Amino acid sequence: MNDDKKIESFFExxxxxxxxxxxxxxxxxKSPQKRPIGSLLRLGIAASLLILFGVFTLRVxxxxxxxxxxxxxxxxxxxxxxxxxxxxxxTVSNIEEWSAPSNSLINHYHxx
Amino acid sequence: xxxxxxxQLLKVYHKDAFYxxxxxxxxxxxxxxEVLQIVYLKILEGKAxxxxxxxxxxxxFSVIRFTSIDSLKKKSSFESLDxxxxxxxxxxxENVIHYEHLLEKLSERQHKVLLLSFYHGMPLSExxxxxxxxxxxxxxxxxxxxASLKQIIEKEQNER
Numbered sequence: 001m002n003d004d005k006k007i008e009s010f011f012e013x014x015x016x017x018x019x020x021x022x023x024x025x026x027x028x029x030k031s032p033q034k035r036p037i038g039s040l041l042r043l044g045i046a047a048s049l050l051i052l053f054g055v056f057t058l059r060v061x062x063x064x065x066x067x068x069x070x071x072x073x074x075x076x077x078x079x080x081x082x083x084x085x086x087x088x089x090x091t092v093s094n095i096e097e098w099s100a101p102s103n104s105l106i107n108h109y110h111x112x
Numbered sequence: 113x114x115x116x117x118x119x120q121l122l123k124v125y126h127k128d129a130f131y132x133x134x135x136x137x138x139x140x141x142x143x144x145x146e147v148l149q150i151v152y153l154k155i156l157e158g159k160a161x162x163x164x165x166x167x168x169x170x171x172x173f174s175v176i177r178f179t180s181i182d183s184l185k186k187k188s189s190f191e192s193l194d195x196x197x198x199x200x201x202x203x204x205x206e207n208v209i210h211y212e213h214l215l216e217k218l219s220e221r222q223h224k225v226l227l228l229s230f231y232h233g234m235p236l237s238e239x240x241x242x243x244x245x246x247x248x249x250x251x252x253x254x255x256x257x258x259a260s261l262k263q264i265i266e267k268e269q270n271e272r
Contacts, residue, residue, distance in 0.1 A: 007258055010265055011230035014211040018131060021141060026126045029148050030156075
C-alpha cells in the first residue's frame with residue numbers, strides 16, 4: 001500500500017510537470033497542417049511528369065490522325081537528256097575537202 | 113454517431129488524448145501533434161469507427177496507441193521502439209527529477225500500463241482493451257511495473 005502511495009505521488013508530480021507542456025488547441029489539430037516541403041516537391045515532380053506525359057501523348061495522337069485520303073505529292077525532278085536527231089546525222093568529210101588544222105601556218109607563217 | 117457528435121466527444125477528451133499521444137511518442141510534443149492529427153482525421157473521415165462496444169476514451173486511446181506505433185515505425189525503421197528514447201538529453205538538469213526519463217527505464221508495456229492506470233485513471237479491464245492484451249497479462253505488467261518503478265524511484269532518491 002505504501003508502495004502504491006509512492007507511485008501515486010510520482011505520477012501526481014508527473015501530472016504537475018505536464019501542466020507546463022503546451023497543449024495545442026483542438027481546432028489547431030483538427031485543421032489540416034501545412035504540407036511539408038518534401039511532399040510539395042514530390043507533388044511538383046509528379047505534376048511535371050504528368051504534363052510531359054500529356055504533351056507526349058497528344059503529339060503521338062496528332063501523328064496518328066492522318067487523313068487516309070490525303071496523298072502526298074513529292075516533286076521529283078528527273079533530268080532526261082534532250083532527244084535530238086543530231087546523233088543521226090553523220091557528216092563525212094571528203095578527203096579532197098579536208099584541210100589540216102595547221103594549214104594556216106603554211107600560208108600565213110610570217111604572221112606568227 | 114454523426115461527425116458533429118464525434119467532434120464534440122473528441123473536444124471533451126482532447127487534452128487527455130494529447131497527453132497520451134505524447135506519452136506514446138516518447139514525450140515528443142511535435143510528434144504527438146502529428147499523431148493526434150492523423151487520429152482525428154481517421155475518426156472524422158470514418159476510417160476508424162467507434163462501435164460503441166467500449167468507452168469512447170478507451171477506444172480513442174487505443175487508436176492513438178496504434179497510430180503512434182505506425183508513425184514511430186515509419187520514422188525509425190532501423191531502431192527498435194524499446195530502445196528508442198527521444199527524451200531530450202541536452203536539457204537534462206541534474207537537480208530536477210526527470211519523471212519521463214525514469215519512466216522510460218521501464219519496459220514499453222509496463223510503462224504504458226502504469227501510465228494508463230495511475231496517470232489516466234483507467235481500470236485494468238480498460239487498459240487491456242487499449243493495449244490489446246489479456247487482462248491477466250495486464251495485471252502481470254502492472255505488478256512488475258510497480259515493483260520496477262519503486263526500485264527506480266528509490267535508486268533516484270538515494271543518489272540525491
